[in-house]
Amino acid sequence: MTTATDHPGNLLVVSAPSGAGKSSLVKALIQADAQVRPSISHTTRAPRGQERDGREYFFVSNGQFDALVAEDSFLEWANVHGNRYGTSRAGIQASLAAGHDVVLEIDWQGALQIRQRLAGAILIFVLPPSWDALQARLTQRGEDTPATIALRLQNAEHELAQTAHFDYVIINDSFERAQSDLQAIVRSQRLRYAAQRRAHAATFEVLGIG
Secondary structure, eight states: OGGGOOOSSSEEEEEOOOOOSSSHHHHHHHOOTTEEEOOOOEESSOOOOOBBTTTTTOOOOOOHHHHHHHHHHHHEEEEEEEEEEEEEEEHHHHHHHOOOOOEEEHHHHHHHOOOHHHOOOEEEEEEOSHHHHHHHHHTTOOOOOOOHHHHHHHHHHHHHGGGSSSSEEETTHHHHHHHHHHHHHHHHHHHHHHHHHTTTHHHHHHHHOO
């Protein structure tokens, strides 16, 4: 298992039920903090709206995904709502080794897989303020059929039960407050002993801190 001190960057893993607002929060974090880089996952689902291959996701066929699994190319992968998603092991490790903080949006299954392989991963779960709010957000975004929305709400019951496995929980009742909370988590990780010792080695040496 890789540990937190093996890489100078932090891996932030953000999970939530569909409609809780994790994508908007992650996008805002990346825009606000130049040190944070997105992780681009592979998926077998079709692009939505203005999504582009290589920007939001790497869109691959089921056969291509099978080949990547066989080659052990994924740090994690999971079947979500009938489609498969996977995180490139090489891509994550290269970004972390370069000193970047990487933020990854995945479901809870993938988050727990990553925790097993990368002990220093920081797991963050985003909660909606209520069931009514979650249903309203899924409906208002206009991306899914009523049947799909019903399935997402059903799956959300199981997803929310996984919250206790995560390090941090953000309740997205106010986008501005939730955004501030996510940024605070990122800043706090950079102030941990190991991170500060890597970033300011000269200062630690001058002060005689081991």
